[in-house]
Amino acid sequence: MKNDKKKVMIIEDDYFVMDIYHTKLIQAGFEVVGANNGLKALEKLQEEERIPDLILLDIIMPYMGGLEVLEKIKKDDKFKNIPVVLLTNLSQKAEIDTGMKLGAHDFLIKSHFTPSEVLEKINSLLNNN
Ligand SMILES: [Mg+2]
Incomplete structure (x- = not known):
């Protein structure tokens, strides 16, 4: 099928953040794959049969942070066209600027968005692509 x-x-x-977004997206009928650090994310990307339609990317993570992940994704022909939305905190203005320059599609400040608003943003990005 x-x-x-x-x-x-x-x-x-x-x-906690992962669980909220994961649950919300599953309920909305998405397929979801999760990774809790940058290294694991890159590994999983390589393993997936179907590349994701969109990536939500936290900035501060152990082993490999989000900006490094973003740089690697944007350098890889297979993945560079996947829209990436940065998951950020209020204090991360400089990191957001860097991320947008590196080719992130958009960003959202986690504390300002309800899960429903995150879902709306994802839907609108996917429908405009
Ligand atoms: Mg983090």
Whole structure:
């Protein structure tokens, strides 16, 4: 059977945040793959049969942070066109600027968005692509 669900990868080391977004996206009919650090995320990207339609990417994570992950994704022909949305905190203005220059599609400040608003943002990005 063909799987035509949209697929979102969540790269986030905060278990609580991961769990909220994961649950919300599954309920909305997405396929979700998660990774709790940058290294694992890159490994999983290589292993996935179907590349994600969109990536949510936290900035501060152990082993490899989000900006390094973003740089690697954007250098890889296979992955560079996947829209990446940075998951950020209020204090991360400089990191957001760097991320947008590196080719992130958008960012959201985690404490300002309810899970429903995150879902809305994802839907609108996917429908405009
Ligand atoms: Mg983090």
